[in-house]
Amino acid sequence: MHKTIGWIAQWPKIVWALVLQLLAIGALALIVKGLSFVISPPYPDWALVLGQATIAALLSWRLPYWWRWIQFIIPLGLYAALLLNVSPLLALVSFVLLWLVFRNSVVNRVPLYLTNQITRQALKELVSDRTDVLFIDLGCGMGHNVVYMNGLTNVTQSVGVETAWLPYWWAKFQSLLSGGQVFRQNIDSVDLSQYNLIYAFLSPEPMAQLWRKVQAEMSPNALFVSNSFAIPDVIPDAIWQLADKRQTELFVYKKDSPSESNQELSHA
Ligand SMILES: C[S@@+](CC[C@H](N)C(=O)[O-])C[C@H]1O[C@@H](n2cnc3c(N)ncnc32)[C@H](O)[C@@H]1O
Known part of the structure; x- marks a missing residue:
């Protein structure tokens, strides 16, 4: 029983959103049934769609707030598409394109957004006193970092890995044109x-999970740099606060960066 609840709780948000839309249809059907005793049907389509959108948004109260908006807008959007006779092919093509670019938002909960030039310059500065730099961008997106790092004189190898199809193809193309290596x-x-x-x-x-992999595999003199997302409970070797618009923070870790709990023990 507990296992089943745990499994359901781990459903991706998009699955929850779909389930809640289905529940909203059920709730709307019950409301319409009850209403038929008071006001005789038929009811206007727009009112039913608005009802569906409102119930779905209300049922989504445990999801992050932007999901409540998505849940509200989707039924209205579908209704508008029907009214405007939008071809279902367009929806299919949009879906396929979105999947090719953003599949990792659903599969790994990692969307696509890109490192800016100021951050790339900070990476350059971070290793300016090193030679024979072997760089990898984990989830390289469109490959900009791979190409940039490949152009530095102290970088021997610049590699990117990516699983989302469109960014991968773009990054691969960029690396063929301008250097570096990109793998799917x-x-x-x-x-x-x-x-x-x-x-x-x-x-x-x-x-x-990534930190466990880094600790198991990374060589002692290597650096692991995470843009914006710190590793929970691990104290970084350094934090670089950048002067860009989004005030990017680079968390720099070494293989033996201490965990916060160990640090507390050593201070005790
Ligand atoms: C936030 S973007 C960063 C793109 C690029 N590194 C940059 O800084 O400009 C994260 C990328 O990681 C990719 N990604 C997420 N999980 C992945 C995985 N398990 N394996 C490979 N790529 C992954 C996503 O498709 C996305 O392109």
């Missing part, structure tokens, strides 16, 4: 011992 590969299957500058710009979701 999952982060989980990368051998991190091959690199001494490991960069990730992901999301809070995979950080704890």
Whole structure:
């Protein structure tokens, strides 16, 4: 029983959203049935759609607030598409495109957003006193970091891995034109011992698991740099606060960066 509840709780948000829309249809059917005793049907389509949107948004109160908006807008959007006779093919093409670009938002809870130039310059500065830099971008998006790092004189190898199809193809194309190597590969299957500058710009979701991999595989003199997302309970070796618009923070870790609990014990 507990296992089943745990499994359901781990459903991706998008599955929850769909289930809640289905529940909203059920609730709306019951309300319409009750209402038929007071006001005789038929009811206008727009009122039913508005009812569906409102109930779905209300049922989504435990999801992050932007999901409540999505839940509200989706029934209205579908209704508007029907009224405007929008071809279902357009919806299919949009869905396929979105999936090709953002599949990791659903699969790994890591969306696509890109490192800016100021951050790339900070990476350059971070390793300016090192030679033979072996760089990897875990989830390299469109490959900009791979190409940039490949252009630095102290960088011997610049690699990116990416699983979302469109960013991968774009990154691959960029690397063929401008240098670096890009592979369609999952982060989980990368051998991190091959690199001494490991960069990730992901999301809070995979950080704890990624840190276990980094600790198991990263070589002692290597650096692991996470853009914006700190590893929970681990004290970074350094935090670089950048002067860009989004005030990017780079969390720099070494293989033996201490955990907060160990630190507390050593102070006790
Ligand atoms: C926030 S973007 C960062 C893109 C790029 N590194 C940059 O800084 O500009 C994260 C990227 O990681 C990719 N990604 C997420 N999980 C992945 C995984 N397990 N294996 C490979 N790529 C992954 C996503 O598709 C996305 O392109």
